[in-house]
Amino acid sequence: MFVRRIAVVGTGYVGLTTGACLASLGHRVVCADVDVVKVARLRAGQVDILEPGLTELVGEGQAAGRLRFTHDLTDAVADAEVVFLCLPTPMGAGGAADLSAVESVARDLRRVLPYGTVVVCKSTVPVGTSQRVAALLGREDVAVVSNPEFLREGSAVRDFLHPDRIVVGSDSPQAAERVAALFAKLGAPTVLMDAASAEMVKYAANCFLAMKLSYVNAVAELCELVGADVSSVTDGMGYDRRIGQSFLQPGPGWGGSCLPKDTHAMVRIAESVGVDFALVKATIDTNHRQQRRVVDKVRDAVGGTLAGARVGILGLAFKAGTNDLRDSPALAVAELLAFEGAELVAYDPEIREPLVGMTVVDDAYSAVRDADAVVLLTEWPEFRTLDWARVAGLMNGVLVLDTRNHLDDDALHRAGLLREGLGRRLPATAG
Numbered sequence: 200m201f202v203r204r205i206a207v208v209g210t211g212y213v214g215l216t217t218g219a220c221l222a223s224l225g226h227r228v229v230c231a232d233v234d235v236v237k238v239a240r241l242r243a244g245q246v247d248i249l250e251p252g253l254t255e256l257v258g259e260g261q262a263a264g265r266l267r268f269t270h271d272l273t274d275a276v277a278d279a280e281v282v283f284l285c286l287p288t289p290m291g292a293g294g295a296a297d298l299s300a301v302e303s304v305a306r307d308l309r310r311v312l313p314y315g316t317v318v319v320c321k322s323t324v325p326v327g328t329s330q331r332v333a334a335l336l337g338r339e340d341v342a343v344v345s346n347p348e349f350l351r352e353g354s355a356v357r358d359f360l361h362p363d364r365i366v367v368g369s370d371s372p373q374a375a376e377r378v379a380a381l382f383a384k385l386g387a388p389t390v391l392m393d394a395a396s397a398e399m400v401k402y403a404a405n406c407f408l409a410m411k412l413s414y415v416n417a418v419a420e421l422c423e424l425v426g427a428d429v430s431s432v433t434d435g436m437g438y439d440r441r442i443g444q445s446f447l448q449p450g451p452g453w454g455g456s457c458l459p460k461d462t463h464a465m466v467r468i469a470e471s472v473g474v475d476f477a478l479v480k481a482t483i484d485t486n487h488r489q490q491r492r493v494v495d496k497v498r499d500a501v502g503g504t505l506a507g508a509r510v511g512i513l514g515l516a517f518k519a520g521t522n523d524l525r526d527s528p529a530l531a532v533a534e535l536l537a538f539e540g541a542e543l544v545a546y547d548p549e550i551r552e553p554l555v556g557m558t559v560v561d562d563a564y565s566a567v568r569d570a571d572a573v574v575l576l577t578e579w580p581e582f583r584t585l586d587w588a589r590v591a592g593l594m595n596g597v598l599v600l601d602t603r604n605h606l607d608d609d610a611l612h613r614a615g616l617l618r619e620g621l622g623r624r625l626p627a628t629a630g
């Protein structure tokens with residue numbers, strides 16, 4: 200394998216994982232970030248995001264002299280052969296992706312890139328961005344490649360090192376080959392295509408995943424009404440290999456730093472070419488409906504009005520295994536509950552920071568104390584093994600709304616609690 204000199208711009212979930220993993224594959228990597236505090240912490244080996252294996256890889260890379268951090272872009276790219284852009288592309292005005300970070304770095308790179316560098320856009324960006332980056336770079340000698348990233352938070356390193364596929368798109372086949380070669384050691388299926396298609400793959404994949412989840416949440420609602428059990432339904436569906444078992448778990452709505460923004464961006468991409476992407480719009484609407492359904496259930500549980508009701512919240516992160524709160528459905532539900540006057544006490548094993556509209560406490564038992572109802576919003580394993588008799592003794596009410604179908608019915612029932620999951624009928628009696 201060729202060892203390449205690589206620069207990675209942006210050291211968030213994607214950039215840090217990319218940098219540390221490429222260094223672990225033997226490449227020489229310099230990571231740049233505008234956040235000087237983050238750079239200083241990374242130099243000291245301190246990784247602030249919860250990603251198994253990442254701290255170790257950062258330490259090993261630095262110790263081996265293959266991984267370095269800087270806040271100086273010029274320094275980072277000084278002798279780079281390939282430069283990865285792993286910059287944020289948050290939801291901007293009207294739902295479109297905000298490309299300001301990508302564009303500003305492209306402008307800055309114009310004068311400092313060594314001759315013949317390949318610039319790789321790993322950020323999720325609308326079709327045409329590679330061309331836009333090429334125009335901003337304004338360098339005939341520099342090729343631009345789209346290499347969308349498919350890792351999930353909480354398993355970023357594993358996903359990066361064992362990807363289902365690698366997508367590399369460029370209007371320069373040589374540049375695409377050069378980028379694909381960086382990952383050769385991973386032995387993953389590599390799909391080469393033009394830049395526009397690669398940019399589209401990322402949105403098409405994330406929107407498909409979101410659509411699958413909204414579909415299953417809508418099926419869960421129907422199951423409640425017709426008396427079916429969504430777990431059995433998805434089990435029965437999932438054995439069909441065309442459907443698959445994964446990504447069929449109902450929840451309080453899907454969230455996170457990407458599915459929400461990418462579905463909105465897709466709607467805007469479609470609008471920009473005169474298409475009304477009704478399917479993706481319905482996917483987003485169904486997600487909001489799911490969050491409201493959770494609130495309706497909590498309201499019912501506390502006697503029809505949330506004003507003055509005390510609600511214990513278990514879980515705030517957008518899914519288990521991460522401390523990321525960006526676009527967390529738990530926060531969306533909490534906001535709706537607070538809007539109706541509920542008093543919220545929340546616990547999440549990985550969140551300690553104070554949050555507006557609720558009291559964040561240090562343990563689950565403090566969260567459920569005096570609660571008229573408890574709602575589980577993130578599927579942390581530790582919630583399965585709570586002492587439910589203790590919970591029952593602390594609570595004021597008896598209902599635990601389990602929006603992740605994560606808890607053991609019998610354990611709660613034995614403690615005299617009423618557990619309501621999603622997508623199944625309410626148990627008739629509590630103990």
Ligand SMILES: NC(=O)C1=CN([C@@H]2O[C@H](COP(=O)(O)OP(=O)(O)OC[C@H]3O[C@@H](n4cnc5c(N)ncnc54)[C@H](O)[C@@H]3O)[C@@H](O)[C@H]2O)C=CC1
Nearest residue numbers: 209210211212213232233234286287288300322323348352
């Ligand atoms: N978080 C995820 O699981 C995934 C994210 N993506 C995409 O990857 C891109 C990056 O996402 P994340 O890593 O989650 O973002 P992030 O917010 O975790 O990290 C972005 C980093 O870029 C830095 N930054 C911002 N402006 C900069 C500039 N001008 N120069 C240098 N550094 C700068 C920030 O300080 C931050 O450290 C986005 O387009 C996202 O949609 C793609 C796949 C997975």
Ligand SMILES: O=C(O)[C@H]1O[C@H](OP(=O)(O)OP(=O)(O)OC[C@H]2O[C@@H](n3ccc(=O)[nH]c3=O)[C@H](O)[C@@H]2O)[C@H](O)[C@@H](O)[C@@H]1O
Nearest residue numbers: 348349350351352446447448449450453454455457517518
């Ligand atoms: O572009 C991105 O940033 C990434 O977005 C998602 O990854 P991630 O945001 O880490 O989270 P997921 O594991 O996909 O979960 C998203 C949301 O769906 C929910 N979910 C997921 C699976 C499921 O069966 N049910 C369910 O409700 C999760 O709780 C979470 O709120 C995609 O899975 C990644 O492939 C993609 O790279």
